[in-house]
Amino acid sequence: MKDVVISTDKLTKQFGEFVAVDAISFEVYQGEIFGFLGANGAGKTTAMRMLCGLSKPSSGTAMVAGFDVSRHPEQVKKHIGYMSQKFSLYEDLSIQENIRFFGGIYGLKDKEIRQKSKDLIEQLGLGQELGKMVGSLPLGWKQKLAFSVAVIHEPKIVFLDEPTGGVDPITRRQFWDLIYAASDRGITVFVSTHYMDEAEYCNRISMMVDGTIKALDAPAQLKRTYGARSMDEVFFELARNASRKAD
Amino acid sequence: MLFGLPIAQIVLFGFALTNEIRNSRIMVCDYARDELSQRIINKIAVSRNFKLDRSLNDHQEIEAAFKEGKVRLAIIFPVHFKEDIQHNHHAQIQILADASDPNTATTLTNYVSSIMEDYQRENLISNPLPMQIMPEVRMLYNPELKGATNFVPGVMAMILMLICVLMTSVSIVREKELGTMEVLLVSPFNPFMVIISKAVPYFLLSLVNLSIILVLSVFLLEMPFNGSLLLFFAESSLLIITCLSLGLLISNTTNSQQAAMLISLMGMLIPTIILTGFLFPLENMPWALRLLSNLIPAKWYYIIVKSIMIKGLGFKAIWRESLVLFGMTCFLLLVSLKRFKIRLS
Numbered sequence: 001m002k003d004v005v006i007s008t009d010k011l012t013k014q015f016g017e018f019v020a021v022d023a024i025s026f027e028v029y030q031g032e033i034f035g036f037l038g039a040n041g042a043g044k045t046t047a048m049r050m051l052c053g054l055s056k057p058s059s060g061t062a063m064v065a066g067f068d069v070s071r072h073p074e075q076v077k078k079h080i081g082y083m084s085q086k087f088s089l090y091e092d093l094s095i096q097e098n099i100r101f102f103g104g105i106y107g108l109k110d111k112e113i114r115q116k117s118k119d120l121i122e123q124l125g126l127g128q129e130l131g132k133m134v135g136s137l138p139l140g141w142k143q144k145l146a147f148s149v150a151v152i153h154e155p156k157i158v159f160l161d162e163p164t165g166g167v168d169p170i171t172r173r174q175f176w177d178l179i180y181a182a183s184d185r186g187i188t189v190f191v192s193t194h195y196m197d198e199a200e201y202c203n204r205i206s207m208m209v210d211g212t213i214k215a216l217d218a219p220a221q222l223k224r225t226y227g228a229r230s231m232d233e234v235f236f237e238l239a240r241n242a243s244r245k246a247d
Numbered sequence: 248m249l250f251g252l253p254i255a256q257i258v259l260f261g262f263a264l265t266n267e268i269r270n271s272r273i274m275v276c277d278y279a280r281d282e283l284s285q286r287i288i289n290k291i292a293v294s295r296n297f298k299l300d301r302s303l304n305d306h307q308e309i310e311a312a313f314k315e316g317k318v319r320l321a322i323i324f325p326v327h328f329k330e331d332i333q334h335n336h337h338a339q340i341q342i343l344a345d346a347s348d349p350n351t352a353t354t355l356t357n358y359v360s361s362i363m364e365d366y367q368r369e370n371l372i373s374n375p376l377p378m379q380i381m382p383e384v385r386m387l388y389n390p391e392l393k394g395a396t397n398f399v400p401g402v403m404a405m406i407l408m409l410i411c412v413l414m415t416s417v418s419i420v421r422e423k424e425l426g427t428m429e430v431l432l433v434s435p436f437n438p439f440m441v442i443i444s445k446a447v448p449y450f451l452l453s454l455v456n457l458s459i460i461l462v463l464s465v466f467l468l469e470m471p472f473n474g475s476l477l478l479f480f481a482e483s484s485l486l487i488i489t490c491l492s493l494g495l496l497i498s499n500t501t502n503s504q505q506a507a508m509l510i511s512l513m514g515m516l517i518p519t520i521i522l523t524g525f526l527f528p529l530e531n532m533p534w535a536l537r538l539l540s541n542l543i544p545a546k547w548y549y550i551i552v553k554s555i556m557i558k559g560l561g562f563k564a565i566w567r568e569s570l571v572l573f574g575m576t577c578f579l580l581l582v583s584l585k586r587f588k589i590r591l592s
Contacts, residue, residue: 052433053433054429054432054433074435077433077434077435078435080433082429082430082433082434083430084426084429084430085426086425086426086429088426088427088430089427090425090427091425102434105431105434105435105436106434106435107435159433
């Protein structure tokens with residue numbers, strides 16, 4: 001029986017009359033790569049912000065890494081990592097400086113930070129690049145670096161909000177190699193994306209439509225259930241009757 | 248925007264802002280108390296440039312009144328004024344002017360002198376005996392009438408406001424724009440520490456800047472510095488914190504760096520230049536603008552700095568202005584921190 005690292009119970013977020021996230025309930029197990037899919041405007045980002053402790057739920061509960069997001073968001077934040085679609089690293093600082101800064105924020109000691117920097121260089125093949133400005137790196141490198149920094153403190157769960165926007169398929173594949181490596185280390189990966197081919201890389205995925213979860217299962221099962229050959233078709237099947245447009 | 252701005256400019260620069268001084272409060276100390284002095288005093292009181300504030304019995308009170316800053320000019324009539332005129336055909340009166348604003352002092356003194364001359368001319372028509380009233384003018388606090396004394400404190404206020412408000416607001420908004428703010432908020436980093444870590448460097452930078460300006464103005468522009476250095480820096484720190492809070496508030500209202508810059512410049516710099524009182528005397532402006540000028544932190548700082556640097560006054564004289572600044576800071580901090588908290592949830 002696997003550990004549950006994320007569990008939500010009728011989690012809801014309302015902005016005035018508009019219900020962005022409508023009473024979703026699901027569980028995520030430790031070590032799995034969980035894909036959080038849905039069209040733009042379906043409520044993915046809002047749900048994720050609640051799970052990260054960034055926004056307070058209107059009703060319902062969510063437990064992340066053993067802490068209630070409404071009551072102890074600061075504890076939640078200590079045990080998770082996060083990488084957003086806009087870039088997470090400071091472009092005006094060098095790679096080394098970014099690693100030092102974020103390492104410090106997550107409470108890593110100097111020695112640990114130095115060790116981590118060495119590991120990162122090896123893993124990403126950065127070599128001599130440590131002193132380079134992050135702004136000068138190509139997009140794919142920035143993303144890989146941002147991910148590595150997001151897990152620098154070996155959190156229980158790492159939240160990735162559409163991390164691979166705008167790069168070519170090969171670079172995306174390399175990024176996913178990093179995700180696999182993290183998952184092998186026991187880190188649970190909660191990734192939201194609207195690239196349906198990435199859905200195939202996940203252990204289980206959930207599909208959000210109009211604020212609710214319309215489906216939750218392993219990709220292979222979903223394809224069987226909906227008689228589809230690819231995740232694209234599954235998505236199309238589920239989302240084509242959606243009433244919400246992208247925001 | 249297209250129509251409002253030109254209209255506002257015409258109204259401001261054409262109508263409200265003028266270098267002519269009207270209704271300036273003055274004091275008179277009449278030791279003579281004869282009909283001659285009374286006639287002159289009446290003539291002065293009637294003039295549209297002056298408003299007779301007080302008639303003093305003792306010229307010692309003049310110093311205190313100047314320190315309060317409400318009155319810029321005092322006239323003293325000696326005891327034997329009438330007799331001097333009748334027997335010697337000339338008499339002296341003393342004019343004391345607050346020259347910490349040399350332009351105003353000179354202008355006011357000239358008004359008095361011309362009123363005197365006017366009186367003498369009128370008198371010549373009705374009374375052929377020559378009469379000469381010689382005003383002895385003393386410019387207090389700034390006998391050499393250095394223009395820097397007026398200008399430099401205003402420039403100090405302006406620079407502090409510019410650096411603190413503009414830089415703080417842009418810096419915080421930049422984080423929002425780039426997306427790094429979100430990452431900081433998800434991390435264990437306390438959000439209030441984020442604000443403090445933005446404010447501290449600009450605080451230190453402003454103090455350094457201020458010190459440089461101070462050194463330059465004292466040694467290069469020959470500004471007097473008669474007060475306490477400690478008090479000066481304490482009050483300046485207060486203004487800096489006020490401006491930082493203002494920058495924080497502005498950063499809460501927008502997500503774009505350009506908007507933050509525009510609001511900081513247009514919204515802050517131009518009213519500051521016009522309404523602080525160092526370019527255009529505040530006494531001349533219509534009451535609506537004078538009321539508005541009370542909202543500008545720089546206006547209060549300008550008074551404080553002049554009191555410290557030029558008049559050499561201590562905290563007792565400026566506690567009221569300091570309290571205003573302190574109150575503004577608390578209010579701004581409360582509002583902006585509240586908005587920041589709301590944004591978090």
